[in-house]
Amino acid sequence: MAPLRLTFACGDYDRTRALAEGTIRPDGIDLTYLRLPVEETFFRMLRHQEFEVAEMSLSSYVVSLRSDPSPFVALPVFTSRMFRHSSLYCHADAGISSAEDLRGKLIGTPEYQLTACVWMRGILGDRHGVPFDSVRYVTGGQETAGRVEKADLDLPASVRISRIPEGATLSAMLAAGEIDALCTPRVPSPFAAGDPRVRRVFPDVVAAEKEYYGATGVFPIMHVVVIRRDVYERHPWVAQSLYKALLAARDEAYANLYDTSALRFMLPWLTPQLEEARALLGRDFWSYGLPGNREALSAFLRYHHEQGLSARQFAPEELFAPQSLESAVI
Template sequence: MSRLRLTFACGDYDRTRALEDGTVRPDGIDLTYLRLPVEETFFRMMRFREFEVAEMSMSSYVKSLDLHDPPFVALPVYTSRQFRHTGIFVNAESGIEKPGDLRGKVVGTPEWQLTANVWIRGLLADQYGVPVDSVEYRTGGQETPGRIEKAAVDLGERIRISPIGPAQTLARMLADGEIDAFQGPRVPSSFVPGGNVRRLFADPVAAEKQYFAETGIFPIMHVVVVRRDVYESHPWVAQTLTKAFYLAKQKAAAELYDASALRFMLPWLIPGLEEARALMGEDYWSYGLPGNEHVLSTFLRYHHQQGLSRRQYEPAELFAPETAEAFVI
């Protein structure tokens, strides 16, 4: 019997490397791994449905569920998780010294619907008393002009938001003081040592550890989606792929803790890993729905409150039901 051929578009991660090099092979599937930048993967999958399987922005995926015929079904596989206190930058002359000072300020953001920005706006509201509608937003390209939202967003009149000029960039506007702050997943080029752009949190790692201690949330950024026509024709691929992703992550976790020769160019990699496990638990980068309900529920609440989804979805609605048994190995 021939194996099912599927193309998988994803970033370059330790937790998916075994699927790319073939040391982990999904049962019955020949997986062609396309290593692409996340923005390209998201754009091509959202606009053209080019791949059978792809990494996907959690925000974009949830937004796609509002469509009459949702084009994807997700697996509870989180290829990206990241605290986002490090993603808030301010102009040093803006008068912003603490999170509460953002109220009434003008903040740049590449796209309203970016998952990182959904989390940033949500945590600022929940933890620091900065309601989403207390800020004025500008959207557009961070380093190059002309960026637009990947999908239409209808925010009504509650949110004050407008695009920047066609020749402007958010990084330059932040440096020049044309916007007071910037929120996004990538570090703006205007953030340089000794410059007039700095992070909002002087010690973002300490802020992120405190956030986790208070909330138990390690934010989920990306999931893996299967094109719905593929899933409906071959429903077994949901569980099979989820198992393979889990095994690849387990392999990466074991290799990461090999102290004989550091796997990545980070001098304190091993102590950092030990600290993360002590603070967050042995399986701090967990897959699956159990144990992640609170993280997902919080994100889904933010997503709906920020005008990105028509209703507040439940975590269990996000994933193919077959994946519930995938972690029983």
């Protein structure tokens, strides 16, 4: 029987590169790997379901579960993880000397449901006395005007949110002091250019993120891999096949990172940084599956529900294809 032909839209990552290059092949699948920016992948998958398999924002995936049946089935494969204290920026004259000072401020965000921002709103509420509904939000394009939410949202009245003016951008508004702060996954252009009017809320990001991990044991999850439901229902075996291949690709990336014959990436202290990450987070610091990620997923699902993005708080087990949560014992 001919292999099943599937298209996988995903970012360009070390942990998936073996699938992109075809050196690791999922059992029974002829996989076409499309390297796309995450915003394009998410938009095309959520709006038009263009791909059989895709990387997807964890928040967008949980929002999609409100449909019956939901359009996607996820694998516990986390193509993106990142501590997000670095995602909070403020205007230098906004009176923000610590995260606690964000209470009552006007905060921009490209989209309210962005995973990075769900995490930071939750962390600010849990650890810095800034509940998600103690601030006002504006949404819109960060560098280009006109961005809209990828999914329709039904938010509670306690969320005070509005659109920025037509033609405006969040980066320009932050630099001009028209908003007090910005929560965004991407570095805003004024900060990247060294504009003194824009700085990070957490000046020592690494220290803040290490302290957060030490207190919680959570390495935030940003993205999952989803299978379009019609594909999964016709071929349920693809969940296990893809999961095994993605695990193998990640393990190959682990090994390559610790090859000291030559630096794999342009980071002068890559090897000691890797050793430090292992010492702090454990050797399987980029873990897949449910056992090592239950606390992170539970925290995120609580934040997602509390912030009005999901009608109920899901359990981590509800997110994933059952085939990807168990394997044969030999």
